[in-house]
Amino acid sequence: MVLLVQNTPFGDDPDNSAALANQVRALNARFAHHSATSVMRQALASKGRFALVSSFGAESVVLLHMAALIDKATPVLFIDTELLFTETLVYQNEVSERLGLSNLHIIRAPDISTHDPDETLHKTAPDACCALRKTTPLQTALQGYDGWITGRKRFQSGTRAALEFFEIEPKSNRIKVNPLAHWAAKDVVAYMEENRLPRHPLVAQGYPSIGCMPCTTPVQPGEDPRAGRWRQDDKDECGIHFVNGKMIPGKVEA
Numbered sequence: 001m002v003l004l005v006q007n008t009p010f011g012d013d014p015d016n017s018a019a020l021a022n023q024v025r026a027l028n029a030r031f032a033h034h035s036a037t038s039v040m041r042q043a044l045a046s047k048g049r050f051a052l053v054s055s056f057g058a059e060s061v062v063l064l065h066m067a068a069l070i071d072k073a074t075p076v077l078f079i080d081t082e083l084l085f086t087e088t089l090v091y092q093n094e095v096s097e098r099l100g101l102s103n104l105h106i107i108r109a110p111d112i113s114t115h116d117p118d119e120t121l122h123k124t125a126p127d128a129c130c131a132l133r134k135t136t137p138l139q140t141a142l143q144g145y146d147g148w149i150t151g152r153k154r155f156q157s158g159t160r161a162a163l164e165f166f167e168i169e170p171k172s173n174r175i176k177v178n179p180l181a182h183w184a185a186k187d188v189v190a191y192m193e194e195n196r197l198p199r200h201p202l203v204a205q206g207y208p209s210i211g212c213m214p215c216t217t218p219v220q221p222g223e224d225p226r227a228g229r230w231r232q233d234d235k236d237e238c239g240i241h242f243v244n245g246k247m248i249p250g251k252v253e254a
């Protein structure tokens with residue numbers, strides 16, 4: 001079974017939407033006991049129709065490494081919000097070069113100077129800031145793709161506890177693929193150690209989840225790994241992702 005038959009406008013057509021839902025159900029049933037690599041191979045079998053969206057954060061190198069082993073020309077989309085840690089930008093360069101990724105796209109919003117000229121939107125309206133710097137640029141970049149691959153995992157937070165390998169992004173009807181959905185934190189560490197992959201330098205400083213600099217703080221022992229994200233706000237996703245098929249109210253994602 002090849003993931004998605006492309007050029008099909010699933011959007012507003014109820015028949016196509018139902019077909020897509022059936023396809024995703026079948027994929028989840030078929031791959032229920034398969035490995036992350038197997039799921040990744042399935043997504044990349046559609047040759048360029050699926051992009052890997054990566055933050056080059058704390059655990060991103062795992063999926064980037066898997067993709068590079070399968071096809072170094074896998075489209076990789078990296079959203080540079082222009083408020084990232086310098087360490088993330090340096091790490092992105094190092095990892096891309098080391099893995100030989102040859103189809104990296106750095107995505108930046110074109111209108112930040114108009115809508116957030118003094119870079120304070122994250123304080124006054126974080127959802128609008130995420131929409132401006134992350135969600136809208138990503139959705140624009142994803143046009144032309146059938147779906148995208150994410151590094152989300154069930155253990156990361158309560159909102160991701162029921163995550164499946166394959167899901168439908170409601171508004172676009174694209175397929176989202178989560179090869180690491182069932183991995184535990186120890187699996188991530190083991191993979192990085194076995195493959196001698198470089199760690200994001202901020203992990204050693206107490207950041208198990210890394211986003212934009214103004215909205216990311218270190219995490220204390222025993223806290224949820226994503227507790228350091230938007231610590232001052234009632235917000236735990238940037239709106240790029242949806243939870244159980246629904247967008248988290250007032251949120252945009254990372």
Ligand code: SF4
Nearest residue numbers: 122126129130212215
């Ligand atoms: S994580 Fe913070 S700084 Fe980054 S886009 Fe969202 S609100 Fe803005």
